[in-house]
Amino acid sequence: MLSVVKGIANFGVKYPQPAGAPITVVWNFTNRCNLNCLHCHQDSSPMSSDPELTTSQAFKVIENMNDAGVAILTFSGGEPLLRKDLYAAIERATDLGMFCTIASNGTLMTRETSIKLAKAGIRRVEIGLDGATAETHDFLRNRQGSFEATVKGIRNCADLGFDEVSATMTLHSKNVNELEATMKLAEDLGATRFYLNRLIPAGRGVNASYLDVTPEEKIKSLELLFAKFSKSITQGCGMQCYARGMTYYSRVGYERSKGSLFTVSEALSGHEKMFQSKFGSEISKIVRTMAIGFSGCSVGLTYAGLTASGDLLPCVPAPIKLGNLLERSLTDIWVDNKLLNYVRNRKALKGACKTCAYSKLCSGCRYTAFVTSSDWLGPDASCPFVLKNH
Numbered sequence: 001m002l003s004v005v006k007g008i009a010n011f012g013v014k015y016p017q018p019a020g021a022p023i024t025v026v027w028n029f030t031n032r033c034n035l036n037c038l039h040c041h042q043d044s045s046p047m048s049s050d051p052e053l054t055t056s057q058a059f060k061v062i063e064n065m066n067d068a069g070v071a072i073l074t075f076s077g078g079e080p081l082l083r084k085d086l087y088a089a090i091e092r093a094t095d096l097g098m099f100c101t102i103a104s105n106g107t108l109m110t111r112e113t114s115i116k117l118a119k120a121g122i123r124r125v126e127i128g129l130d131g132a133t134a135e136t137h138d139f140l141r142n143r144q145g146s147f148e149a150t151v152k153g154i155r156n157c158a159d160l161g162f163d164e165v166s167a168t169m170t171l172h173s174k175n176v177n178e179l180e181a182t183m184k185l186a187e188d189l190g191a192t193r194f195y196l197n198r199l200i201p202a203g204r205g206v207n208a209s210y211l212d213v214t215p216e217e218k219i220k221s222l223e224l225l226f227a228k229f230s231k232s233i234t235q236g237c238g239m240q241c242y243a244r245g246m247t248y249y250s251r252v253g254y255e256r257s258k259g260s261l262f263t264v265s266e267a268l269s270g271h272e273k274m275f276q277s278k279f280g281s282e283i284s285k286i287v288r289t290m291a292i293g294f295s296g297c298s299v300g301l302t303y304a305g306l307t308a309s310g311d312l313l314p315c316v317p318a319p320i321k322l323g324n325l326l327e328r329s330l331t332d333i334w335v336d337n338k339l340l341n342y343v344r345n346r347k348a349l350k351g352a353c354k355t356c357a358y359s360k361l362c363s364g365c366r367y368t369a370f371v372t373s374s375d376w377l378g379p380d381a382s383c384p385f386v387l388k389n390h
Helices: 002-011 055-068 086-095 111-120 134-141 146-160 176-189 203-211 215-234 249-257 273-279 283-289 330-336 338-343 366-373 384-388
Strands: 024-028 072-076 099-104 122-128 164-171 193-198 240-244 303-306 311-313
Touching: 055 086, 055 330, 072 086, 086 099, 086 111, 111 122, 111 146, 122 146, 134 146, 146 164, 146 176, 164 176, 176 193, 176 215, 193 215, 215 240, 215 249, 215 384, 311 330, 330 338
Parallel strands: 024 072, 024 303, 072 099, 099 122, 122 164, 164 193, 193 240
Antiparallel strands: 303 311
16 A cells, blocks of 8 residues: 555556556566476576676665565566575565565475475465476476476475465467366366466567467467356355466456456456455455556556566566666666656557557556567557457
8 A cells, every 4th residue: 555655656646556666576586497498588597697696685685675665576587496595585575574475387396395485484386387288288398297396396385385376377379278177287286376378479488479379269268267267256266367468368357247357457356365364355346446547567557577687677578677776776766767657658558459448457468569569558469359350
């Protein structure tokens, strides 16, 4: 709430409303990774030579984020478990009051590792599960045996009992027919949340575009996802299912439920257990009522990315450095950056996103618009509803 108040103070009342600082930061804590996934938007590898912060520098960056009011900090990568000082950084952020989460490929997630993460302060774990079979998962992860290790990793985290265990699937042409089976597998392993991602045109993902699904396949997949999500809400059990990089998932939910159940800001519905336990069941009605106030792509509004060297990014895939947190305060970068202030002006959307009836609820992926049109306010070329009609 304080961040929203600061946002109004800094930017005035806007629709959607930018927060006073990113509420969530996803930090690529290391560029190194033990896998070589085909779709990696970071182009991470075991031998990455890109510069990374020292432990003491990482602590300074954490303190900078805390001073700005960052509430949720996700340690990502690369594979964050490859950094030995990961636990110390998590402890530091947790001690300052941040809600810490981790995004991992799961292959290194032994029971001992999951215990260490929980003790350090990790509340939510997210692990990539890209198919219901070893053949399908290992194809995208580009490493034979990764499926078995990932399955064990998810089970280890579920057995330990984190606040939330999420499985994340990147949709493509070779696993689209396994979506339902993958959701079932994730739930059987103990996952409480499921994210469906799409291929992002960044890093090695640029060369994986040939794997993209058709507009019809994408819509069908989002409908399956929403059916599972709807069931989890109406019956009060099962995984809650969200989409990332596909803000039009909110449109699917809105249309299928006739406006009674949908997500905003990609992965927010008000039905999350962490919000319901704190604010009660009425929070979902509040989120639904105020949807246009914070809906759509969260770039420049409530979220930012951070590199392993401390550079703030508009979002994790975007290789555009806005300023380094060792040199400037996060608040100053967030408030003053010209690019961020440009992309915040959603009333100036262009092309199909401007004329779409769902522009206020969806607004499209701003990074995809930039990649395909060189304009952060351009149309989202990944939208299946536009592509389907052409």
